[in-house]
Amino acid sequence: MACREMDRIEAYADGQLDLGSSLNIEQHLIGCETCAAALEKQQTLRSVMGRASLYYDAPPQLSARIRSAVRRQAKVPAVSRPAAPAAWRWFAVAAPAASIAILVWALVAVSRTPSKGDLLDREIASAHARSLMGDHLMDFPSSNQHTVKPSLSGRLDFSPEVKDLSSAGFDLLGGRLDYLDSRPAAAIVYERRKHLINLFVWPLEAGAVEGPVETSLRGYNMIHWAQSGMNYVAVSDLNPAELQSFRRALQD
Amino acid sequence: MDPTQLEGFEQTFLPYMSAAYNLARWLTGSDQDAQDVVQESYLRALRFFGGFRGANSKAWFLTIVRNTGYSWLQRSQGQELTTPFDEQVHDIEDQSQGPEMELLQSATRQDLMAALEKLPVDFRETLVLRELEGLSYKEIADVIGLPIGTVMSRLARARQRLRQALSDRSPKEA
Numbered sequence: 409m410a411c412r413e414m415d416r417i418e419a420y421a422d423g424q425l426d427l428g429s430s431l432n433i434e435q436h437l438i439g440c441e442t443c444a445a446a447l448e449k450q451q452t453l454r455s456v457m458g459r460a461s462l463y464y465d466a467p468p469q470l471s472a473r474i475r476s477a478v479r480r481q482a483k484v485p486a487v488s489r490p491a492a493p494a495a496w497r498w499f500a501v502a503a504p505a506a507s508i509a510i511l512v513w514a515l516v517a518v519s520r521t522p523s524k525g526d527l528l529d530r531e532i533a534s535a536h537a538r539s540l541m542g543d544h545l546m547d548f549p550s551s552n553q554h555t556v557k558p559s560l561s562g563r564l565d566f567s568p569e570v571k572d573l574s575s576a577g578f579d580l581l582g583g584r585l586d587y588l589d590s591r592p593a594a595a596i597v598y599e600r601r602k603h604l605i606n607l608f609v610w611p612l613e614a615g616a617v618e619g620p621v622e623t624s625l626r627g628y629n630m631i632h633w634a635q636s637g638m639n640y641v642a643v644s645d646l647n648p649a650e651l652q653s654f655r656r657a658l659q660d
Numbered sequence: 661m662d663p664t665q666l667e668g669f670e671q672t673f674l675p676y677m678s679a680a681y682n683l684a685r686w687l688t689g690s691d692q693d694a695q696d697v698v699q700e701s702y703l704r705a706l707r708f709f710g711g712f713r714g715a716n717s718k719a720w721f722l723t724i725v726r727n728t729g730y731s732w733l734q735r736s737q738g739q740e741l742t743t744p745f746d747e748q749v750h751d752i753e754d755q756s757q758g759p760e761m762e763l764l765q766s767a768t769r770q771d772l773m774a775a776l777e778k779l780p781v782d783f784r785e786t787l788v789l790r791e792l793e794g795l796s797y798k799e800i801a802d803v804i805g806l807p808i809g810t811v812m813s814r815l816a817r818a819r820q821r822l823r824q825a826l827s828d829r830s831p832k833e834a
Contacts, residue, residue: 418816422790424797452764453823457791460769462776466681470695474677474702478670481703482661562735 411442421450483590525623528589533625535586536606536643539595545604546582546597556583560594568594568609568638576657578605589639598654605644605654612637620655622648631655661706669709672717673702679718679793680725686788687729687781697732701725719799726785726803733781760827767826775825783818790815 413436419425420433437444539545548559553570560583561567572580577600584595586608593610612634619633619640629651630643640658642651661669680701684694701724705712712720767775776784782804789795789803800815801808 415812415816418819419797419812422797422815449761449764449823450819452761453819454791456764456767456826457772460767460772462769462772463678463792464682464685464694466678466698467691467695470681470698471674471677473695474674474699475670477699478702478706479666481706482666482669559735 411440413440413443414446417443417446418450421447421454477587480587480590529623529625529630531588532608532630532641532643533628535588535595535608536628537626539584539586539597539606540604545584547584549582551580551582553580556580556596559583560585560596564592564594566594566611566638568596569636570596571658573598573654573657576653578654578657588641600646600650600654603644603646605642605646605651607658608641608643609638612639620652622652624648633659635659665709669706673705673721676718676721679722682792683722683725683785683788684729686776686784686792687726688732689777693732693736697725697729700732701728704728716799716802719795719802722789722793722795723803723805730781760823763827763829764823767829771826771829775822778825779818779821783814783821786811786814787818787822 413433416425416429416433420430425433433443437447548556550556550559551574553572557568557570560570563585570580570583574580578598579600581597581599581604584597586593586595588608588610591610593608596607596609598605598607619631621632623630623632628643628645629648630641631648631651632639632641633655634640635658640655642654642658644651644654646654677698680698681694684697684701685691688694688697701721705721705724708724776787779787785804786800789800795803797808797811797815801811804811806814
């Protein structure tokens, strides 16, 4: 039969009762077979679960991935340049406040040596290349603009426009979340004659290009422009002329 | 964010990576998804770090992981995430102890993995937080955002279901 102390048996076995209640339960257990059986059941289950090692250990590469993502978002130089933070720390101990300020300014200046535009191009080329590897291309595969748009908006703090460009010869394949210029970006994927185009969209900040500006890096062509409060970058191995027609179709 | 602040963030939260991954893995059921959930959780935690007052950092972080995992489940599977109260399971009386205990004792790791995976997600997460992470009732209540009383009854039902699933194995499997 059920016993009204049953509810407390689990808490007792979980070590969640205070001392007084625990002692009461122990007293009660001597005389109540139902509760004693319930306790035994729970202890058995626990030992079986413990024996089975149900814990999933994190894969070894996850740590590096998390660190670099965190540093990207925090806008602190990535671990791939270990010299800078180490030196910074050494000086921070030795130098008075004024020198630190100068040093930090110098470090920021040095880390900017490749222009912001160059760095962004590199990021975009890498993001594009990465998207072509394995199955990183799409989080939300769909040729329907009305499916892709809400999927992206739901995970971002802005709502990118998703256009159907099939009439211009660019087929919508889907959308993906990406990370560019230290913030989340939408990646909308199109295809033309087996050439993939990643269209990156993220909110405009002051000082962004009005465009369109053409660049190229590592065999990828890119066009940057700004439109309705958003940065747009189209990147592909398509030739620049066709990429321009893609941009025009989007801006129409 | 300045480097000192970032260092504080990393020192506080990077040690919970295994806990985060384990929880995310049990919530999503896939390695890749769990990794994505963990990464998203760290970026969210970084964003909310300013509002963190240094109380219970593990519970604070696992709350983010749990919520990120739930949004992921809702997005990717449209999964029904609440379990209707199950009178039948709740009201089962203890009958014959012997065979159930034997079956329980003989359960293999595979049996347990399968049984835990099949539990509804809200039961599963409660068990994972309690049995695998060793969180207190209070911490679990904080993480899943429900009163301690609800945590206790949910835990009881989750265990009941798990035992039942393990006892229902046909003897051949055992």
